[in-house]
Amino acid sequence: MQTVICMKWGTRYGPEFVNRMWAAVQRNTARPTRLVCLTDDVTGIDAAVHCHPIPDINLPLDLINTPWRKLTLWQAPLADLSGDVLFLDLDLVITGSLDEMFDFEPGRYCVIENWTQMGQGNGNTSAFRFPVGKYTHIFNDLQDNPNDILSRYRIEQLYISREIDDMVFWPTLWCASFKHTLLPRWPMNFVKAPDLPAETRIVAFTGKPDQDEALRGEWPVKAAWKKLYKHVRPTPWIAEHW
Known part of the structure; x- marks a missing residue:
């Protein structure tokens, strides 16, 4: 077991x-x-x-x-x-x-x-x-x-x-960070959703956004100016695996 x-x-x-x-x-x-x-x-x-x-x-x-x-x-x-x-x-x-x-x-x-x-x-x-x-x-x-x-x-x-x-x-390749390894670099994160490599077994959502937020394409931020770079497109593969 x-x-x-x-x-x-x-x-x-x-x-x-x-x-x-x-x-x-x-x-x-x-x-x-x-x-x-x-x-x-x-x-x-x-x-x-x-x-x-x-x-x-x-x-x-x-x-x-x-x-x-x-x-x-x-x-x-x-x-x-x-x-x-x-x-x-x-x-x-x-x-x-x-x-x-x-x-x-x-x-x-x-x-x-x-x-x-x-x-x-x-x-x-x-x-x-x-x-x-x-x-x-x-x-x-x-x-x-x-x-x-x-x-x-x-x-x-x-x-x-x-x-x-x-x-x-x-x-x-087994463990990926949603923010640090999968999220496209600025400014591509505004136009391209993160891809999921075939070898990945674990995707960690440390900090923000959480899984449900990234799925919807939401990145909660307290300071409005951070919206200039903290952005994620809706990420459909999360729904398939989560």
């Missing part, structure tokens, strides 16, 4: 994001695969999704609802999980087979090479696979010395990248 895991807290991403992920996982795996969701609210989540409470973590209140909370995944025991599990953020679209992501470099921490820091050895934790219980120091050290770690690392994915010495990146 392959296990995909996600996390949902707060209100930005409703239960429909979990349910869409579950449907996409089923479409894009040929082997028995389950979806586990760690969440603070199970309301509206498909009964076939295995839900568990989000474990406690020692973080300042202003960081508890940030990606630092994902470090709860590095403790052991963790719900009923064991072996290699594939974590996926809710702000992504699965566009290809996930089975090879379970076969790639088994027993190691596999992660996206951060699109904005190529060649610097930094992972992006939108999609990563890890063996439960192997790297518990990631969680334990944060619990024992939160002030020290938070003073040295601005974001959690950089902390992980520096503390795991056998990290390996996914093949580059």
Whole structure:
């Protein structure tokens, strides 16, 4: 049984994001695969999704609802999980087979090479696979010395990248950033919709726009002047895969 895991807290991403992920996982795996969701609210989540409470973590209140909370995944025991599990953020679209992501470099921490820091050895934790219980120091050290770690690392994915010495990146074509690798460069983004390469398995929608917004061709911005360059055409392939 392959296990995909996600996390949902707060209100930005409703239960429909979990349910869409579950449907996409089923479409894009040929082997028995389950979806586990760690969440603070199970309301509206498909009964076939295995839900568990989000474990406690020692973080300042202003960081508890940030990606630092994902470090709860590095403790052991963790719900009923064991072996290699594939974590996926809710702000992504699965566009290809996930089975090879379970076969790639088994027993190691596999992660996206951060699109904005190529060649610097930094992972992006939108999609990563890890063996439960192997790297518990990631969680334990944060619990024992939160002030020290938070003073040295601005974001959690950089902390992980520096503390795991056998990290390996996914093949580059497998994981794409909607904004950083698929969106046509200005000014072509005003006239051309983003294409989806055939090799892509994961498309991450970090920041804005979210999946539904990009599908409609909307890019919410607070400052009006940013509309001069932040623009996306309606992107039909999102509806097919999301």
